[in-house]
Amino acid sequence: MKKHFWIAGLCCGLVAGLSSAATVQTGQEFVYKPVPAGGPEMVWYLVDWGDGTVTPTWHGLAAFSPEMPKVWSRPGTFKIQPQAITVSGKNIPLKGGSVTVAGAAVKNPVPLPAKSSDAPQATEEPRQPQSYTIHFDRIEPVDRLELAKESGAAFPDNFCVEVSTDGGKVWNDIPAAAYSHFPDPGNKKVCIPLHGLSASDLRVTSYKPPVNAGGKYELRMKEPVAFGGEKLFSMDANPLLEADWNNMWLTYGSAANEVLHNFDPWWPTDRPDEGGLLGIGSTIWAHWNAMKVSWLNDPASKKYYEECVNAYPQDERGLMGVAPGTFYHLDHSKHHVTPAIFISGISHWYLMHRDPAFLQTKDAKTGATLIEKVRKAMKFQLEDMDGKTGLMTIHDPQNDGTATGLGGNYWDGWRFGYRSAYCNNEFYISLYWMAQLETALGNADKAAEYMALRPLVKQRYNEVFWNEETGRFIGCEGKDGSRHDYGFTFVNLQAVASGVATDEHAKKILQWLDGERIVKGDTSTGADIYYWKVSPRCNTLAAEAIKPSFWDNWTMEVGPGTIGEYGKQIQNGGHIFYVSHYDLMSRLRTTGIDAAMKRMDVILDEFHKDQLHRKPSNEFGITHVEGILREFPESGLVPLFMLTGIMGIEPEATGLRIEPSLPTAWNYAAVTEYWFAGKKYSIRAARGLKQPEVNGTAIKVPAEGRWLLKPEGEVIKW
Numbered sequence: 001m002k003k004h005f006w007i008a009g010l011c012c013g014l015v016a017g018l019s020s021a022a023t024v025q026t027g028q029e030f031v032y033k034p035v036p037a038g039g040p041e042m043v044w045y046l047v048d049w050g051d052g053t054v055t056p057t058w059h060g061l062a063a064f065s066p067e068m069p070k071v072w073s074r075p076g077t078f079k080i081q082p083q084a085i086t087v088s089g090k091n092i093p094l095k096g097g098s099v100t101v102a103g104a105a106v107k108n109p110v111p112l113p114a115k116s117s118d119a120p121q122a123t124e125e126p127r128q129p130q131s132y133t134i135h136f137d138r139i140e141p142v143d144r145l146e147l148a149k150e151s152g153a154a155f156p157d158n159f160c161v162e163v164s165t166d167g168g169k170v171w172n173d174i175p176a177a178a179y180s181h182f183p184d185p186g187n188k189k190v191c192i193p194l195h196g197l198s199a200s201d202l203r204v205t206s207y208k209p210p211v212n213a214g215g216k217y218e219l220r221m222k223e224p225v226a227f228g229g230e231k232l233f234s235m236d237a238n239p240l241l242e243a244d245w246n247n248m249w250l251t252y253g254s255a256a257n258e259v260l261h262n263f264d265p266w267w268p269t270d271r272p273d274e275g276g277l278l279g280i281g282s283t284i285w286a287h288w289n290a291m292k293v294s295w296l297n298d299p300a301s302k303k304y305y306e307e308c309v310n311a312y313p314q315d316e317r318g319l320m321g322v323a324p325g326t327f328y329h330l331d332h333s334k335h336h337v338t339p340a341i342f343i344s345g346i347s348h349w350y351l352m353h354r355d356p357a358f359l360q361t362k363d364a365k366t367g368a369t370l371i372e373k374v375r376k377a378m379k380f381q382l383e384d385m386d387g388k389t390g391l392m393t394i395h396d397p398q399n400d401g402t403a404t405g406l407g408g409n410y411w412d413g414w415r416f417g418y419r420s421a422y423c424n425n426e427f428y429i430s431l432y433w434m435a436q437l438e439t440a441l442g443n444a445d446k447a448a449e450y451m452a453l454r455p456l457v458k459q460r461y462n463e464v465f466w467n468e469e470t471g472r473f474i475g476c477e478g479k480d481g482s483r484h485d486y487g488f489t490f491v492n493l494q495a496v497a498s499g500v501a502t503d504e505h506a507k508k509i510l511q512w513l514d515g516e517r518i519v520k521g522d523t524s525t526g527a528d529i530y531y532w533k534v535s536p537r538c539n540t541l542a543a544e545a546i547k548p549s550f551w552d553n554w555t556m557e558v559g560p561g562t563i564g565e566y567g568k569q570i571q572n573g574g575h576i577f578y579v580s581h582y583d584l585m586s587r588l589r590t591t592g593i594d595a596a597m598k599r600m601d602v603i604l605d606e607f608h609k610d611q612l613h614r615k616p617s618n619e620f621g622i623t624h625v626e627g628i629l630r631e632f633p634e635s636g637l638v639p640l641f642m643l644t645g646i647m648g649i650e651p652e653a654t655g656l657r658i659e660p661s662l663p664t665a666w667n668y669a670a671v672t673e674y675w676f677a678g679k680k681y682s683i684r685a686a687r688g689l690k691q692p693e694v695n696g697t698a699i700k701v702p703a704e705g706r707w708l709l710k711p712e713g714e715v716i717k718w
Contacts, residue, residue, distance in 0.1 A: 026103035030070045037062045037084035037092050044085055050078035053189045058176035058259045066263035072101040073108050089181040112140050112226045122218035130219035131205040139200045139243045143229035147190040153220035154210035155184045164201040165243040172611050175259045175275050195256035196229035198243035233642045236667040244604045251611055252276040253636035274615050277633035281308040282323040283338045284410050286345030288634045294352035295674050310361050310370050318380025332554055333406035336394045339377035340426035346374050347433035351651035354677045354711050378434050381427055390456035392427050394418050401478035403548035413555045413571035419477040421465040421491050428457045428500045439653035461500050470519045471508040484550045487522055487540030490579045496586035506590045523566055534606050535580040537573050542566035568618040576627030581637035588645050593661040647685055656709040658701050660685035677711040
C-alpha cells in the first residue's frame with residue numbers, strides 16, 4: 001500500500017509541511033511529492049532521503065513536480081531535503097521535513113551479479129566521453145541503478161545512463177536518466193529509478209568528465225550497482241524479443257522512463273523532448289485509455305481518468321463533446337464518433353473495476369450520473385443517428401462527407417462524415433460493450449437488444465462501405481452520393497479487428513496490404529505500403545490524386561511542393577503507430593497468431609534499433625510525418641497485444657475472459673501484475689495444462705480453450 005505526502009499542503013489530512021506526523025512502516029512504499037520549484041525554467045529534482053541516499057528525477061516544467069516512491073529498510077526519523085536544479089545550473093533548495101519510519105529492520109535487496117568494464121583512463125581532452133559499463137550474464141529487469149564516487153574523486157556534473165539488450169551491440173538512451181549540473185552528492189549513494197527496464201548491459205557516460213587532482217579529465221566512480229525487478233511480460237521466446245517487448249511497454253505503455261514535462265504521464269506535454277505518454281484526457285481516447293490503464297496499479301491515473309470521463313459535455317440529444325468543456329476539436333469540428341467511444345471506454349473501465357459508485361458519479365454541471373450519460377449516448381446513436389436501422393448517419397450539415405464538409409473523427413485531416421465507415425465500426429463495437437455493461441448491471445433484455453442489432457450492422461456495413469473494384473472498404477459515403485476510397489488502411493484494419501468485416505472481405509484486405517494483389521491507380525502498392533515498417537501508410541492513394549480534394553484544408557494543403565504532400569504528412573502517406581495494434585489483431589483473427597507474429601517481429605526489430613524515438617521532419621520543418629511520440633499515447637496499444645492478442649485477456653459481463661493464442665514456438669506467456677476487480681493477479685497461459693490452477697491470485701490456464709476469471713477469483717471454463 002502506498003502512502004502519499006505533499007510538501008507543503010499534504011494529503012491524508014496533514015497540513016503545513018512534512019513533519020514527524022508523517023509515518024511509514026519499514027518495507028512499505030512511501031510516495032513523496034516535493035513542492036514545485038516554480039519559475040520560467042525547466043528543472044529536475046534531487047531528493048536527499050536522510051538515509052545516505054539521494055534520488056534524481058527526469059526534467060520538466062518548474063511549475064510541476066513528480067511523485068517519488070521510497071522504501072526504508074530500517075526504522076528511525078529521517079530528514080527529507082529536496083532541491084531543484086534548473087537547466088541553466090541554478091540550485092534551488094526547497095522546503096523539506098522529516099518522516100518517522102517504524103517497524104523492524106528488513107533485509108536490503110541483493111544487487112544483481114554483474115561484470116564491470118575497466119575504469120576509464122584520465123585524459124587531457126575535456127570533451128572525450130568516458131563510461132562505466134556493467135554487463136549481466138543474462139537479460140535482467142532492473143529497478144534501479146546506484147552510483148557512488150570514489151574517495152577523493154569528483155562526481156560528474158553531467159552524465160546519462162544508457163541501456164543495451166544485446167550485449168552492447170546497440171545502445172539506447174534512457175530519456176529520464178540524463179542529468180546536467182548534478183551537485184556533488186558527497187558520500188551518498190545516487191539511486192536512479194529504472195522501473196524494471198530490461199537490460200543485458202547498462203552504461204554510465206559523462207560527456208565532460210570531472211577534473212582530477214592532476215588537472216586531467218577522469219570519470220572515477222565506484223562500480224555501479226544494479227538491483228533487479230520483475231518482468232511485466234514473460235514468454236517462452238528469445239530473451240531479446242522478451243526484453244524489447246517489455247521495454248516497448250515501458251516506453252509507450254506506462255512511459256515510466258520517458259521525460260514527462262508536467263511530471264505526469266498524461267497529456268499535455270511540451271517540446272523539446274519527444275517521448276511516450278500514458279494517455280490523453282480527450283473523449284476520443286476514452287476507450288484506448290481504458291485499455292491501457294484499467295489493469296494497472298496506478299491510483300493517480302485512475303483518479304484522472306474517472307474525473308475526465310464525467311467532465312465530457314453532452315448535449316440534450318446525447319452527443320458527446322471531444323474533451324472536458326468543449327464540443328469542437330481544436331475549435332474546428334464536432335466528432336460524432338464520440339458517443340460510441342465514450343460508451344466503449346466507460347463500459348470497459350467499469351467491467352475491469354466493478355465499482356458501482358463509478359457509474360453513479362455526477363456531472364458537476366448537469367447533475368447527470370455517468371450511467372445516465374452512457375445510456376443517453378447510446379440512445380443518440382440509435383435514434384438521432386439512425387443506428388437502429390443498422391447504419392448510422394451523421395445528419396450534421398457540417399459533417400456531410402462531401403468535399404466541403406469538415407473532419408469528423410481522430411483522423412482530422414480527412415472529411416469523414418454522413419455515412420462514415422469509421423463511425424459505424426465504432427458503433428458496432430459500442431453495441432458489444434454496452435451489452436456487456438447492461439448484462440453486468442442485470443439488464444439482460446436491454447443487452448439482448450444491443451447484441452441482436454450487431455448482425456444487421458455488420459450486414460449493412462459490408463453492403464454500404466465495400467468497394468468491389470478495389471477490394472477494400474471506403475472511408476465514407478457523402479450526402480451527395482460521393483464515395484471516398486483513398487486506401488484508408490486504418491479504416492480497413494480496424495474493421496477486420498472488430499469483426500465487422502466479413503471473413504471474405506478480411507482476407508482480401510490483408511492480401512491488398514501484403515502486396516498479394518495490386519489496386520490499380522494507387523499511389524502506394526506492394527511492399528511500399530509498409531514503407532515505414534512499423535505500420536502501414538495510413539492511405540495508399542494520395543489525397544492530392546482526386547479533385548475536388550477530400551482532404552480537410554483547415555489542416556494544410558496537399559500536393560507537390562506543399563507541407564502535406566503524400567509521404568510527408570502523418571495523415572497523407574505517413575503513418576500513426578497505433579494502427580499496428582489493429583493490424584496484429586486483424587492477422588490473429590484472419591490468418592492466425594503465427595502470421596501476426598511475423599508482423600510483430602518486424603516491429604520489435606525496428607524498436608531494437610532506436611526504441612522508435614523517431615520524429616523526422618519534412619523539408620518545411622514539419623515533424624508530423626511519423627505518429628509515434630508525444631501526442632500519440634495510443635502507441636502503447638502495440639505492446640499491449642501481449643494481453644489483447646496472445647493472452648486474449650478482456651473484461652466481459654461476468655468476469656475476465658482469458659482466451660490464449662500462443663505462437664506455435666511458445667510454451668507459455670504471462671503477465672506478472674494484472675489488476676482486476678480490485679485484486680492483483682499474475683496470469684499465465686501454458687501448454688500442457690489440462691485444467692486451470694489457482695494459487696491465491698496466481699492464475700494458470702491451459703493455452704487451449706477459453707477461460708473466465710470471476711470477480712471473486714474463481715476460474716472456470718467459459
